[in-house]
Amino acid sequence: MSRADDQPVQPAQPAAPGRRLLLKGAAAVGALAAVPAVASAASAAPGRSAPYVNPLVRNRADPHIRRHTDGFYYFTATAPEYDRIILRRSRTLNGLASAPESVIWRKHATGDMGAHIWAPEMHRVGGKWYVYFAAAPAERVWDIRIWVLENSHPNPFRGTWVERGQVKTAWETFSLDATTFTHRGTRYLAWAQYEPGMDNNTALWLSEMANPWTLKGPQIRLSTPEYDWECVGFKVNEGASVIARNGRLFMTYSASATDANYCMGLLTADADADLMDPANWSKSPTPVFTSNDTTGQYGPGHNCFTVDRDGRTDVLVYHARQYKEIDGDPLNDPNRHTRVQRLGWKADGTPDFGVPVADTARGWA
Numbered sequence: 293m294s295r296a297d298d299q300p301v302q303p304a305q306p307a308a309p310g311r312r313l314l315l316k317g318a319a320a321v322g323a324l325a326a327v328p329a330v331a332s333a334a335s336a337a338p339g340r341s342a343p344y345v346n347p348l349v350r351n352r353a354d355p356h357i358r359r360h361t362d363g364f365y366y367f368t369a370t371a372p373e374y375d376r377i378i379l380r381r382s383r384t385l386n387g388l389a390s391a392p393e394s395v396i397w398r399k400h401a402t403g404d405m406g407a408h409i410w411a412p413e414m415h416r417v418g419g420k421w422y423v424y425f426a427a428a429p430a431e432r433v434w435d436i437r438i439w440v441l442e443n444s445h446p447n448p449f450r451g452t453w454v455e456r457g458q459v460k461t462a463w464e465t466f467s468l469d470a471t472t473f474t475h476r477g478t479r480y481l482a483w484a485q486y487e488p489g490m491d492n493n494t495a496l497w498l499s500e501m502a503n504p505w506t507l508k509g510p511q512i513r514l515s516t517p518e519y520d521w522e523c524v525g526f527k528v529n530e531g532a533s534v535i536a537r538n539g540r541l542f543m544t545y546s547a548s549a550t551d552a553n554y555c556m557g558l559l560t561a562d563a564d565a566d567l568m569d570p571a572n573w574s575k576s577p578t579p580v581f582t583s584n585d586t587t588g589q590y591g592p593g594h595n596c597f598t599v600d601r602d603g604r605t606d607v608l609v610y611h612a613r614q615y616k617e618i619d620g621d622p623l624n625d626p627n628r629h630t631r632v633q634r635l636g637w638k639a640d641g642t643p644d645f646g647v648p649v650a651d652t653a654r655g656w657a
Contacts (some may be wrong), residue, residue: 300502304422320493337601343384344607346651352378353611353631354469354531354594355413357388365598366448367391368412369600369611370424372626375399377441379448384601385632397441399427399452405439405455406430409530410592411469415450417504421448424459426468438483439468439503447649452455457489457612459495463488472501473534475541475567481507482543484530492517492527496539496545496559498567512570514575515559521579522557523551528559534560537605538641541565546593547579550623552616556581556645583616589648590616590629597635606635612648 320552349355351371359365367380367388376398380391400406405427412425423441428434437458438535445451459481461467467485479501484494495516502509517527543559558576565572583590593612611628618625636644 294483296473305499306655313412313478317540342386344485344634345389346631346633346634346649347614347633348389349380349630350570351626351628352630353628355609355611356411356413356596357597357598357607357609357632358414358416360416366414367630368414369630370410370412372628374408374410376409377425378419379414381449385598385607389456393441396443401478402430404429406583407433408436410436411597413471415472415504415633417472420444420504421577421597422456422504423453424470424472426470434466436466436468437464438439438467438533442504446583456642459483459505459507461485461507462509462511466494468494468635469530469532472504475536475563478505479566480542480567482532484528484532484545487513487516490516492523492529494528494530496529496532496543498572510568512568514543514573515545515557515575521553521555522547524553525551531597535597535635535643536563537606537637537643541567542643543573544580544595545648546595550584550591550593550628551618552590552613555583556593556595556610558643581648583608583612587648587650588614589631590614590648591622592631592648598632599607600634605631606637608635610648614651 470483499511562609592612
């Protein structure tokens with residue numbers, strides 16, 4: 293995700309994986325990077341924000357926060373009832389905690405987009421607002437696909453949200469967690485999807501886009517679960533988000549089951565490289581952000597990036613739980629809370645995620 297807002301900037305369905313297979317990729321719905329220019333600079337508000345308060349927004353998972361050119365932070369996330377898309381805004385990050393919450397769209401009673409409304413992301417593209425989210429038919433709740441809403445009004449709390457339909461990928465299989473970004477004038481979509489014949493739940497995919505709801509193709513696989521830490525409980529790569537800094541693009545993603553084993557991995561590409569060549573992306577062999585017993589935060593992931601009011605300080609946005617043990621299916625546990633903290637940078641120009649900070653800790657630590 294960039295510091296700035298938007299600037300000018302398929303075959304027959306195979307046999308579907310079973311419910312438990314789907315749950316591997318299902319639990320963490322995606323995060324989109326809604327800015328058209330991944331590495332451009334934003335207008336800076338004077339001064340640095342007050343220390344961040346955590347959790348920032350309770351009972352909201354898969355958070356997506358973007359700072360628009362109007363000076364507002366816009367927030368959307370998965371509601372634990374999986375039935376609606378919500379939106380908040382505030383002049384400050386901390387203000388999102390108490391900002392009024394509006395429902396901008398609700399699931400259908402029957403048919404498409406009738407169940408499992410997951411991981412919405414709101415992006416500004418070509419002067420319009422777009423929300424990317426995952427949903428399933430009310431009658432087939434695990435046939436989850438990626439869908440798009442559009443609003444042409446300058447104020448996303450007003451106007452009409454039009455359903456632009458499903459993002460069609462190479463296969464009609466379990467897919468979710470779409471995010472969009474632009475790099476050097478080209479818009480991309482990254483998402484998670486089950487590939488027929490593969491022994492996993494979801495891999496990460498990338499494609500150029502013809503318009504905000506249509507892929508240009510081809511689509512390439514960037515990463516598949518291969519390390520032990522990506523395959524605990526379920527074999528999952530999902531929830532991608534992109535930040536461009538220091539001559540490179542960094543794509544975070546989440547892996548494993550959505551309990552305390554949930555964690556974040558990292559892909560890296562040179563800014564001058566062809567992003568559509570998988571060989572140009574390198575993958576960290578170890579996770580970059582994990583549960584921490586000392587700070588009492590578990591299952592951190594499904595992140596995105598934003599920037600502080602100073603226009604320079606990068607901020608990591610993610611969800612986590614405050615306990616390790618979960619009764620029943622983690623998808624039925626509502627206590628994944630939105631959290632924020634400063635994103636550091638190492639001397640070699642790579643991101644320094646640190647550990648998920650403790651509750652009420654200063655985000656600058």
